[in-house]
Amino acid sequence: MIQDAFILSAKNLRHRGLRSWLTLLGIFIGVAAVVSLISLGNGLQTAVSSQFGISSTDLLTIQAGGLSAGPPGSGAVDPLTTKDLDAIKGLSSVKRAVGRNIVPVKAIFNKRAGFTYAGNIPSGPDRDFIYEQINAKTLEGRLLKDGDIGKINLGYNFYTDSNNFGKAIVSGNTIEVQGKNFQVIGILEKQGSFIFDNVIYMNSDDLDSISNYGDKVDLIAVEAADKNNINKTVEDIEKLLRKRRDVKKGSENFEVSTPQASLEQVNQIIGGVQIFIAIVASISIFIGALGIVNTMTTSVLERRKDIGIMKSIGATNSQIFTQFFIESSLMGFIGGLVGAIVGQIVGIVGIIGINNFINGDVPITINFWLIASALFGSFLIGGIAGIVPAIHAANQNPVEALRE
Amino acid sequence: MKEENKNSTLINLSDVFKHYYMGDNVVKAVDGISLKVEEGEFVAIMGPSGSGKSTAMNLVGSLDVPTKGHIFLDNEDISTFSESELAQLRGKKIGFIFQSFNLIPNLTAKENVILPMTFQGIPKEEREVKAEELLKLVELDDRMNHYPNELSGGQKQRVAIARSLSNDPEVILADEPTGNLDTKTGDIVMHFLDKLHKEGKTIIMITHEPELAEHHAETIYWLRDGKVERVTRKKKGKKYIDGELKKLVAKRK
Numbered sequence: 001m002i003q004d005a006f007i008l009s010a011k012n013l014r015h016r017g018l019r020s021w022l023t024l025l026g027i028f029i030g031v032a033a034v035v036s037l038i039s040l041g042n043g044l045q046t047a048v049s050s051q052f053g054i055s056s057t058d059l060l061t062i063q064a065g066g067l068s069a070g071p072p073g074s075g076a077v078d079p080l081t082t083k084d085l086d087a088i089k090g091l092s093s094v095k096r097a098v099g100r101n102i103v104p105v106k107a108i109f110n111k112r113a114g115f116t117y118a119g120n121i122p123s124g125p126d127r128d129f130i131y132e133q134i135n136a137k138t139l140e141g142r143l144l145k146d147g148d149i150g151k152i153n154l155g156y157n158f159y160t161d162s163n164n165f166g167k168a169i170v171s172g173n174t175i176e177v178q179g180k181n182f183q184v185i186g187i188l189e190k191q192g193s194f195i196f197d198n199v200i201y202m203n204s205d206d207l208d209s210i211s212n213y214g215d216k217v218d219l220i221a222v223e224a225a226d227k228n229n230i231n232k233t234v235e236d237i238e239k240l241l242r243k244r245r246d247v248k249k250g251s252e253n254f255e256v257s258t259p260q261a262s263l264e265q266v267n268q269i270i271g272g273v274q275i276f277i278a279i280v281a282s283i284s285i286f287i288g289a290l291g292i293v294n295t296m297t298t299s300v301l302e303r304r305k306d307i308g309i310m311k312s313i314g315a316t317n318s319q320i321f322t323q324f325f326i327e328s329s330l331m332g333f334i335g336g337l338v339g340a341i342v343g344q345i346v347g348i349v350g351i352i353g354i355n356n357f358i359n360g361d362v363p364i365t366i367n368f369w370l371i372a373s374a375l376f377g378s379f380l381i382g383g384i385a386g387i388v389p390a391i392h393a394a395n396q397n398p399v400e401a402l403r404e
Numbered sequence: 405m406k407e408e409n410k411n412s413t414l415i416n417l418s419d420v421f422k423h424y425y426m427g428d429n430v431v432k433a434v435d436g437i438s439l440k441v442e443e444g445e446f447v448a449i450m451g452p453s454g455s456g457k458s459t460a461m462n463l464v465g466s467l468d469v470p471t472k473g474h475i476f477l478d479n480e481d482i483s484t485f486s487e488s489e490l491a492q493l494r495g496k497k498i499g500f501i502f503q504s505f506n507l508i509p510n511l512t513a514k515e516n517v518i519l520p521m522t523f524q525g526i527p528k529e530e531r532e533v534k535a536e537e538l539l540k541l542v543e544l545d546d547r548m549n550h551y552p553n554e555l556s557g558g559q560k561q562r563v564a565i566a567r568s569l570s571n572d573p574e575v576i577l578a579d580e581p582t583g584n585l586d587t588k589t590g591d592i593v594m595h596f597l598d599k600l601h602k603e604g605k606t607i608i609m610i611t612h613e614p615e616l617a618e619h620h621a622e623t624i625y626w627l628r629d630g631k632v633e634r635v636t637r638k639k640k641g642k643k644y645i646d647g648e649l650k651k652l653v654a655k656r657k
Binding site: 305308309 | 462465467468487488491492494495496500502506507508509510511515519520522523524528567571
């Protein structure tokens with residue numbers, strides 16, 4: 001009987017007009033939003049993280065506070081110094097601290113000038129540490145090594161035709177930076193963030209020769225002695241710098257950030273977006289449910305005669321109820337189905353887009369549980385929305401209904 | 405409640421009243437009717453509009469319950485039945501034929517015939533076979549998958565006849581079955597009713613056309629103002645012999 005009710009309801013739905021389907025927009029939008037958001041979630045996090053330059057290692061970074069319009073630390077008002085760096089190196093909870101400088105530079109290539117940033121790569125074991133932290137791999141050519149003078153690596157964006165120089169720069173090209181010629185020996189893989197992709201990498205001696213940052217340090221990368229107790233390292237550094245820079249707790253003009261904290265920040269942002277979309281989706285689904293109540297009520301009124309006929313040929317009240325209830329559930333289900341399909345497509349396209357943008361490999365996942373619960377949920381919402389109209393249908397007086 | 409001495413009485417209305425209250429006015433639609441329908445009988449309920457014949461039919465068809473009095477169908481007092489028992493009763497024992505056909509527009513002819521069987525929980529295969537047989541019986545086997553709006557009035561009424569038969573009802577209730585049809589099409593519909601009668605079905609027809617009642621029915625109850633004014637009975641011979649339908653159809657063409 002239930003099966004028959006489904007078939008009968010489906011037949012009735014086939015004859016529904018456009019008006020009925022339009023009321024499903026709410027459910028459709030709500031479900032599409034939820035499904036696309038959740039299937040995008042992973043990719044979204046990866047994308048935002050990479051924009052913030054967060055790698056998933058145990059690197060701590062220290063920056064001076066202040067107005068920063070470029071890469072991290074480069075615009076600080078009261079910059080960190082090599083003395084700060086040495087002091088940090090001396091802490092027992094610090095295994096390694098590496099100072100990094102990133103300076104704005106003027107580069108000329110193909111007879112065109114462009115403003116960009118140059119960053120130093122330290123020598124010795126610190127080099128491998130930094131390479132590891134920035135996840136440096138070459139797309140072509142090789143990475144810088146100790147003793148490379150007058151040679152540079154370039155971030156991915158220089159390798160594209162859409163750089164500021166009119167044509168892509170490849171290994172072997174020579175490029176003028178701050179009036180000095182450098183040979184490009186390698187292009188780094190795309191990281192998806194301007195922090196990495198727009199930077200000219202050179203050895204510290206070369207950077208010294210084209211800029212005069214003196215004992216200023218833009219950024220200090222720190223490896224904790226105990227990876228399981230990073231917070232201790234953070235506290236030690238903060239205490240040390242407060243003292244050295246003579247600031248009170250709570251009004252620091254520097255920042256020690258852990259990937260963990262940055263990731264939390266990212267998740268907070270994504271969480272906020274998710275909550276917002278969830279609210280929009282809930283409202284949309286609620287309106288969709290009201291739409292179903294409305295269209296089902298109208299449908300009951302329009303089909304009073306049919307109800308009378310069905311009663312006269314032996315339909316019981318509960319059979320009439322079941323039929324309208326299932327019809328309403330099916331409406332919700334259809335809205336949810338279309339929403340889930342569209343949401344999933346948006347999710348897949350979004351992840352493909354993110355992957356292209358950050359050169360990542362976020363896997364495209366089709367979450368069947370998510371889709372199944374979306375479908376079940378919309379079926380349920382349709383059903384709940386249909387209860388009152390279905391009761392109304394079941395309680396029609398056959399004599400009056402037939403008189404229509 | 406058995407009435408042992410009246411074994412062949414299928415329907416028995418004993419002093420049945422149906423009053424409607426409209427504000428302070430009491431509308432006595434049915435005002436004390438008693439009638440009996442024997443098994444296999446063709447009964448007509450005649451009367452002008454407002455005579456209470458439609459209400460009487462609703463009561464016999466268990467679509468409505470009497471204000472007072474008892475209605476026995478198959479020796480059961482249906483005036484005490486609950487709403488869902490009445491629905492079951494309608495589905496199993498009564499086949500309705502309406503003046504305005506009352507087919508479900510969203511369903512094909514065959515699906516319309518299947519529907520009453522669905523409500524009785526008859527298995528799918530059985531329903532299909534039976535619906536096809538019944539549509540063959542009313543000579544609509546070439547129209548099974550047509551929707552009502554693709555059928556003529558006469559065809560619709562024949563689908564309705566097939567539908568009324570789907571659960572092998574004890575009685576067929578026809579409310580002005582030819583009321584919306586021209587004479588010739590009406591004759592064809594009546595031919596099928598006669599055929600069913602000849603096969604032993606009990607038929608109750610509501611009509612306001614005396615000729616129709618006299619032509620086809622064996623017993624006629626004449627109603628006026630909610631009361632039985634008179635009853636006429638006659639021995640009725642065979643109405644249509646085989647082949648006559650073909651002549652009727654030929655005439656239409």
